[in-house]
Amino acid sequence: MDCIFCKIVDGQLGTELIAENEHAVAFWDIKPLAKTHILVVPRAHTKNIAEITGAEELAGLHSLIREVAAKFTDGQFRLQFNSGELEGQTVFHTHAHVLSGRTV
Ligand code: 5GP
């Protein structure tokens, strides 16, 4: 499968990971839409957040979101999971956008 986020998870693109745990990794969005724009990506491939049902995987994802929000924002942030092409999803591997600060 030709999935860009699977490649990032595997380290094939040399993307710097700013945080990681057993279930997920986090890195800066290449085209930031806010002062702070981080992607938090489960290691296992699924298409969108609705496909994830495993409690441990969800807990790992949530834990990493909390970690980057605590480390890279002032505690105020937006969390967005675009799910489906018509809702703005362009990379079809589940990811959370952690956005903080309204301007770039
Ligand atoms: P979506 O539109 O699917 O919700 O979000 C995909 C996000 O991935 C976009 O904000 C886009 O800028 C980001 N992105 C796409 N390709 C890459 C990449 O190769 N590296 C990084 N760091 N971000 C990427």
Ligand code: ZN
């Ligand atoms: Zn993938």
